[in-house]
Amino acid sequence: MAQDRYNPEQFESKWQTRWHDQNLFATREDESRKKFYTLDFFPYPSGTGLSVGHCRNYIPTDVLSRMKYMQGYNVLHPMGFDAFGLPAENEAIAKKTHPAIMIKKYAENYKRQLNLVGISFDWSRCFSSCDPSYYKWTQWIFKILYSKGLAYRKMSYVNWDPVEQTVLANEEVIGGRGWRSGALVEKKLIPQWYFKITAYGERLTNDLDKLNWPEGIKQMQKNWIGRREGVEFQLRLTMDTDPQLYLKVFTTRIDTMYGMTFCVLAPENPLVDDLIRLSEEDSFAEEMQKYRDQAAELSHQERLSDAREKTGVFTGFYVVHPITATKIPVWIADYVLADYGTGGVMCVPAHDIRDYEFATKFNIPIMQVIEDANGEQSELPFTSKEGVMVNSGPMNGLSVTEAAQKLEEWVIKREIGQKSVQYKFRDWLISRQRYWGCPIPMMYDEDGKEHPVPDEMLPVELPHVESYQPSGDGSSPLSRLDDFVNIEIDGKKYTRETDTMGGFACSSWYFLRFADPHNYKEAWDKDIINKWLPVDTYVGGAEHAVMHLLYARFWTKVLYDEGLVNFDEPFQTLHNQGMVLAKTPYREAKEGEKLDIGEDGIQLTFEEAAKLDKDDVFFKWEKMSKSKGNVVTPDEAVEKYGADALRVFELFVAPFEQNLQWSEEGIQGSVRFLNRIFKFISEFRHLHIINWRSLIDTVPPHSKSRKFRRFTHQTIQKVTDDINRFAFNTYISTLMVYLNNLQDGVKEVDLTKDDKAVQLALSEAMETLILLLSPAAPHSADELWESIGNTGFTYQKDWPTIIDKFLTNDAVTIAIQVNGKLRGTASVPNDISKENLLQVAKENEKVIPHIEGKEIIKEVVVPGKLVNLVVK
C-alpha cells in the first residue's frame, strides 16, 4: 500500500528484512571498479548496548558508504568487536559469568541495534578480537615484532593500577590516574614486555604531515611523541679517577651554556652509585643514599606533582665547565627524570623556570646570559628565545639562534658531545596481569631464557576457566594454571609467559583483517590487502588520539618495513564525531549540602525532578551516560519516531564534529520533513513517467520545465559535495530546500494540462529526490521508490549524475554596493557584459541617491555576484 505519510512502523522492518534476505550489503568485489574503505573505530560491545549517542558515528559513515556504493565504488564497510580487555573482564566478574559468553551476547545485541537503525554493514566479515582465529595472528604479529627486536622484556618500574590490578601503558595514564578506573597509579618493579615504539618516533612524527586528519589530533600526537632536537655532551668530574668519570647531559638550549651554574642528576642515574661509592665524606654519601631511597618511595603522582616544592641534595662533587673551566656543583634532585635524555641536566637558573626555583631554594648563583632584544628589563627566569647574548665571552651580542649554532659547533669540534634527538614518549608497555586478553606467545626454558612459541603451535589459546580473578600481587591469573604454564617440546621443558596483551594490541591491526577476514592460512593475502587498504575514511572519537591511533600507525609501519603490506599509514582521512548531549536535571544545593567536585548543583533523576517545583530544577547539557541516567537508546527512538527520523535528525541538527543536543522537538522536525516528502510524492506520483530518461530529451523544454531541472541538478551537486565533505547537516538542509522549491514549483504550473516537458522534469525530480534521500533515510527511499512504480533497491541504483548546463541560471541576482554597503539588487541575464552590468547598477533607482553628484573613483565588478561602486 502506498504511503502518503512517513509511517515507519509499516515499512522499516519490512525493508530491513528484504535487504538482508537479498544479502544487499555483501561487499562488492568487481575488478573494474574503484574501492572505498569506510571504517568506524572498533567498538567494545558494552552490556548497556548502544545509545543514540553511539549512532553519531555509525549513521554518517553509513551515509558515506551508501553514497559511494551508489556512485559505483566497491565499498568495504565492515564491523567487528573489540572484545578482549578489562571492561569485559570486570563486568563478567561483577555478573559472575564468563567474559566469552557475556561478550557474545552483547555483540549480538549491538548487531541487532545497528540493524534496527539500518546501517549497511557487511556482517559476513564480522569477527571479535577474542576469536582464536583472529588472535592467532595478533600473536603472529607479536612474533614479527620480537624477531625484529621491537618486542623485549625488561624489569622496570611500571604504572600499577590498584583498582584494575594490572599495569598500564603511559598512554593509559591520564594526570597520574588510570584512564578507566580513575585510580592513582602506583609504582611497581616487575618484568614486563614492551614494544619499541620509540624506534619509530621520527617517522611517526614526520608522516603525520601526509595525513588528512584534524589538525588538533595531529598536534596531540606530535606533542605526545615529543621530538626534541638538542645537544648531548659530557662534563668531566673534577675528581681524578680511573677511569675518569663524566656526567652526561642533554640540552635543547646549548645557547645558555655560559649560564650553567650547577648540574642535576636524577636519583636513579647509575652515576649516583659511583658518587656514593667514591664519596670521601660519609655525610654526603649518607644524604645521597637517603634521598635516593626517598625518591623510590614516592608515587609517580607525587613525584610529578607540579605543586611540590623542589627537593634535592648536594653530592659534594663538581664538574668542570668545558669553556670557562669553572667548578660546577653536582646535585641530585627528583625533578630530573632518569629515563629522558641522559638522566642528567646542565642547569641554567636564569633561563629555566625549574632550575630557577631550585637555585633560589638552595642559594645557588644565578647568571643571566640572555637579555631582552629590545633592551627592556628582563625579569628572571627569562625563557624567551628573542634575545641577545651577554656574559658569554665571544658570544656576547649574538642572537640566541647564532649563539646556539656556534656553541653546538664548538661542542662537536671539541669532541665532548654531538647533536641528539630525544623523544618524550616511552616504549609501549604491553603486558597485563589479567586473564581476558590475548596470551603473549612466549615461553621460557629451564634457564629462564625466553623463546617465542613456534608458529605451528599458534594460537596460544586462552584456557577457558571458571576462576580468573586477578591475584593482585603482580602475577597473572594464568600463572595459577599448571596445565597451561608447563609445556614440553621435543623433550625440553618450558614455562609459558602468563601475562596477556593489553587490548590495544588487538585493535592495532583489525582494520587489516577486515579485508580478508576468513583467511585461515595466513593473516591476510597480500594482494587483497593492498587492494583495499589504506582505510579511506576512518571515524571515531578524539579520545584515542594518542592511544589506538598511534599504536595502529606503529604496527602498520613495522608491517610495511617487513614487506607484508605496501602502505605505511593505515588511515588516510580521519574524522572525529562530536558527542551527543542530553538534558540532565539538577537542583541548587541547599545550605550545608556538599557538592561533588566540579559540580554546581545536585544531579536529579527525571522522577525526582518531576516531583519538584519547576523553578527549583535546572538543566545542563551533558554527555549521555548510564551514570547520568540520561541515556536514550536507539530502540526507544526507533520505536517512537522511526529509524529514518533518527538518522535524519542526527545528521541534520549539528555539524558532524560538534556536540549534538538531543531533543524531542528536534526529532519531531525530522518526522515532519519525512512526512512532507511522502505527501509530495504521493500527490504527484500519478504523473511519474517510468521511462522519463529516454524521453526527456525528445520533448522540447520550456522555462518552467527547465526550472525544475535546474533545481534538480544544482541539488545533486550540492548534496554530493556535502556528503564528501562530511557536511551532513547541510546535506539534509539542501534536501529540505529542494523539497521546498519543488513544492513552490508545482504551484506555478498547471498540472491538469498534459504538459509532457513538466511531467518529465517532475519525474526526474521525484526520482532524484528519492535517490538523494536514500543514504540518509534508506527505508523511506525504498518505500517511495516502489510507490512511484519502480522496482528494486535504491542502494543498487546509480547515484544521480549532474548535467552541467542546468547548474547555471538564465538570470542571476546581482548585489549592488556603494562603498561596500548593499544598496540594491538587480536581476540580470547570466551572460551580461561587464559594461552593461555597470550600466544597470548605475541606473538602479535604489542606488542613484547614493551616487548622485559624487565622483566614482573605482568600479569593482564580480560577474554573477556583485558590483561595488566606490564614490567620493
Add this chain to the structure above:
RNA sequence: GCCCAGGUGGUGGAAUGGUAGACACUGCGGACUUAAAAUCCGUUGGCCGCAAGGCCGUGCGAGUUCGACUCUCGCCCUGGGCACCA
C-alpha cells in the same frame, strides 16, 4: 604555563574574501476544527519610522582590502589535550 578547537538571532546552526542569519526548532498571529492533535498560511536579530526607508549588528581592539563572520596581529571568554621531558 604550553598546544589545539571554538565564540554568529530566543535555540541548533548556514555562509570556504562578495547580498550575514540558509535550513530547522521555539514563540507569536491566522486558517481548518464543537475542541484538541495533526496540517497549512503569515511572522520572528536590535533600534528609529505611519510608510518608503534608514541606522546598528558575527566576543573585544587594531590592521590588510573596493569589500572581512571569513585573512593578519594583540587581547578576553568557553571547551579539550599536555604538563618538572631540561
